[in-house]
Amino acid sequence: MAQDLVDGLLIKARSHLPPPSEPLGKLSKRDRKGVAVIKLKNPPVNSLSLEVLTEFVISLEKLENDKTFRGVIVTSDCPGIFSAGLDLTEMCGKSQAHYAEFWRAVQELWLRLYLSNLVLIAAINGVSPAGGCLISLTCDYRVLADNPKYNIGLNETLLGVVAPSWFKDTLVNTVGHRTAERALQLGLLFPPAEALRVGMVDQVVPEDQVHSTALSVMAQWLAVPDHARQLTKSLMRKPTADRLVKQRDADIQYFLQFVSRDSIQKSLRMYLDKLRQKKG
Numbered sequence: 001m002a003q004d005l006v007d008g009l010l011i012k013a014r015s016h017l018p019p020p021s022e023p024l025g026k027l028s029k030r031d032r033k034g035v036a037v038i039k040l041k042n043p044p045v046n047s048l049s050l051e052v053l054t055e056f057v058i059s060l061e062k063l064e065n066d067k068t069f070r071g072v073i074v075t076s077d078c079p080g081i082f083s084a085g086l087d088l089t090e091m092c093g094k095s096q097a098h099y100a101e102f103w104r105a106v107q108e109l110w111l112r113l114y115l116s117n118l119v120l121i122a123a124i125n126g127v128s129p130a131g132g133c134l135i136s137l138t139c140d141y142r143v144l145a146d147n148p149k150y151n152i153g154l155n156e157t158l159l160g161v162v163a164p165s166w167f168k169d170t171l172v173n174t175v176g177h178r179t180a181e182r183a184l185q186l187g188l189l190f191p192p193a194e195a196l197r198v199g200m201v202d203q204v205v206p207e208d209q210v211h212s213t214a215l216s217v218m219a220q221w222l223a224v225p226d227h228a229r230q231l232t233k234s235l236m237r238k239p240t241a242d243r244l245v246k247q248r249d250a251d252i253q254y255f256l257q258f259v260s261r262d263s264i265q266k267s268l269r270m271y272l273d274k275l276r277q278k279k280g
């Protein structure tokens with residue numbers, strides 16, 4: 001039954017987008033169904049580049065503005081990888097203007113997701129470090145595939161960087177202060193059973209059941225009247241979001257200062273080099 005709710009929407013890097021004559025959404029079809037699936041598709045690892053962040057925001061905005069939509073399942077089109085997090089190449093060796101544009105896009109996506117009026121369910125079908133984990137944490141419910149390789153967590157410290165306060169807040173609001181502090185300081189990536197135990201995800205299911213479980217959960221959340229659920233979500237989340245909204249520019253300046261430091265650039269380059277050498 002729940003299968004009837006779904007229709008697809010693919011988020012891809014701009015270079016992979018279909019030509020303008022072939023729009024992303026088949027709105028008439030999706031209109032009838034009310035739930036969209038956002039599949040991240042930026043191979044090989046679904047890193048969150050400026051283009052992907054921008055496309056994601058645009059797609060969410062379209063769905064928010066189309067009042068026939070009530071829910072979105074966020075998942076990945078890259079086998080075994082939900083998202084490798086922020087695209088590290090966007091934070092390395094670029095201009096100040098680029099860093100500012102990139103960080104504003106990260107903020108924008110977080111705000112859109114965190115305060116979305118839609119029901120967001122993360123169907124986490126792959127590894128999900130840092131920014132990938134953050135996306136899932138902004139959702140209302142997380143279903144993780146039971147595969148020991150599918151670690152999830154905010155591992156920023158292992159890269160020599162620091163999760164900003166609003167990443168931290170999102171985690172604290174999900175798992176509580178003590179678990180968040182330990183996870184953030186140690187840069188912990190949790191395998192599925194551990195992620196479930198600490199509350200980082202709500203359900204762990206066999207890999208082939210992630211999507212159907214997300215659909216069943218969606219049906220449950222959609223059974224609640226929208227206005228009551230939305231106001232409750234806002235009550236829970238707005239104070240956290242407002243802290244960033246009130247100081248967005250200062251947060252960007254903070255990021256610029258931080259990421260431009262020689263020591264931070266060196267850490268990020270070393271981490272990227274390590275990733276690239278892994279194959280060789």
Ligand SMILES: CCCCC/C=C\C/C=C\CC/C=C/CC(=O)SCCNC(=O)CCNC(=O)[C@H](O)C(C)(C)COP(=O)(O)OP(=O)(O)OC[C@H]1O[C@@H](n2cnc3c(N)ncnc32)[C@H](O)[C@@H]1OP(=O)(O)O
Nearest residue numbers: 047084085086087088089129130131161162255258275276
């Ligand atoms: C009080 C002071 C507070 C100050 C705070 C102020 C500001 C905050 C400052 C900074 C905050 C920065 C926040 C960052 C959040 C992030 O999201 S950082 C990204 C973290 N991500 C990771 O650690 C994941 C890294 N990737 C992996 O572990 C693996 O790639 C994988 C996802 C597990 C997949 O493994 P697999 O073996 O399948 O693939 P490869 O490793 O071979 O990768 C293929 C290809 O992709 C490249 N790549 C991987 N991840 C990224 C990435 N995140 N960005 C860009 N590129 C990536 C990899 O290098 C390979 O490239 P190739 O060799 O050229 O093919």
